[in-house]
Amino acid sequence: MLLTRRRDRGSWWSETVHEWALAEAIVKYVGEIVRSRGGSRVKSLVVKLGALQSIDREVLEFALREASKIENIDIEELRFEVEQPLLRCRRCGYEWKLDMDSVPQDLAEAIHFVPEVVHSFFKCPRCGSRDFAVVRGRGLSVERVEVV
Amino acid sequence: MRGADPRLSVLRDRLRGVRRVIAVVSSKGGVGKTLVATSLALAAARRGLRVGLLDTDFTNPTAHIALGADISRTTPREEKGVVPPTIHGVEFMTIAFYSGENPLPLRGEEIDEVFLELLAITRWGELDLLLIDTPPGVSNELLDLLSYVPNVENLVATTPSPLSLNSLRRLLKMMLDAGEKVLGVVANMATGEPHGVAEVCRSFGVDLIGALPLDPEIDLALGNPDKMLSTVFGRAVDRLLEEILRKPRVHA
Numbered sequence: 144m145l146l147t148r149r150r151d152r153g154s155w156w157s158e159t160v161h162e163w164a165l166a167e168a169i170v171k172y173v174g175e176i177v178r179s180r181g182g183s184r185v186k187s188l189v190v191k192l193g194a195l196q197s198i199d200r201e202v203l204e205f206a207l208r209e210a211s212k213i214e215n216i217d218i219e220e221l222r223f224e225v226e227q228p229l230l231r232c233r234r235c236g237y238e239w240k241l242d243m244d245s246v247p248q249d250l251a252e253a254i255h256f257v258p259e260v261v262h263s264f265f266k267c268p269r270c271g272s273r274d275f276a277v278v279r280g281r282g283l284s285v286e287r288v289e290v291v
Numbered sequence: 292m293r294g295a296d297p298r299l300s301v302l303r304d305r306l307r308g309v310r311r312v313i314a315v316v317s318s319k320g321g322v323g324k325t326l327v328a329t330s331l332a333l334a335a336a337r338r339g340l341r342v343g344l345l346d347t348d349f350t351n352p353t354a355h356i357a358l359g360a361d362i363s364r365t366t367p368r369e370e371k372g373v374v375p376p377t378i379h380g381v382e383f384m385t386i387a388f389y390s391g392e393n394p395l396p397l398r399g400e401e402i403d404e405v406f407l408e409l410l411a412i413t414r415w416g417e418l419d420l421l422l423i424d425t426p427p428g429v430s431n432e433l434l435d436l437l438s439y440v441p442n443v444e445n446l447v448a449t450t451p452s453p454l455s456l457n458s459l460r461r462l463l464k465m466m467l468d469a470g471e472k473v474l475g476v477v478a479n480m481a482t483g484e485p486h487g488v489a490e491v492c493r494s495f496g497v498d499l500i501g502a503l504p505l506d507p508e509i510d511l512a513l514g515n516p517d518k519m520l521s522t523v524f525g526r527a528v529d530r531l532l533e534e535i536l537r538k539p540r541v542h543a
Contacts, residue, residue, distance in 0.1 A: 262394075
């Protein structure tokens, strides 16, 4: 793998990273909810960030604000809730936390793009199985949308 | 609204610039789906078409080997998502860019996650044709494909073996019952006229689009597009492509 994403954060950085694709998805989704409820704006939007995906919060926030301008959706309050990853082995039942700060950069980058590749790089510390579940903290989801 | 999945909201947008999506499918393993999908992509690129190839065999990706993509040196570029690299004229996306050649066991729901994630972040260019390679079985990858990829046309691969024909019947029944778009059937590893395959196709009213020969040379040519396309198999793939391009898009 040749993932060099976070090596150089030039000025272009926050406008090119793949968080944009996810921000776009969130804004389009929120737009669908606003329309389906016949509302005019979003009073509050709560986005959950599963830490396994190492989403850059500042970049995501910037991208969400920009994307909401493009889609013409007014979001008043934007909040993030970070959830640390918890893994559970499906073979032996062992549970463990994964501290993404301790994960080598190239692996964290691969997991950043597709969190499920965590199975390629981690095994159950007790039995060695790769058949484990990401119980929580996988990635990004919309936790709450309040439309007015 | 709690815990909902926003990725579903952009899938259509991500494929908006793609004129035609063809998935090579088969519930039976070992019939040559990867080779057919990859060779079709290479043949299309050689004809000057703008073509993409997506490997959805997440737990066992191999299209990069057939295509000759060096995943240790090439990765998608980040550009408000990820832009697939162009390999031998083919825009190519595989999970192997991220998992490398490491094992990747996934339970069903995790396969759904990978499918949605890759489709949500991949920014294909303007394409005449996107080919999708699929794993064997009738499970999450194939069901996700049918659920989430609008207007996908299914090219069903089989071999003339009675074991494959049984699988072919089951898959055709499932797809036609549900009104899925079946482009037709390709008989791979044919050693003569594939009468058995033709008979199944007739009974279901679907086209047998072409037959590809069993060609031991192809294994030696993997990863080398010029060599692949000049084998007996490769030339038959080019004729298959011509037939496919001649057919109108399948509508449900």
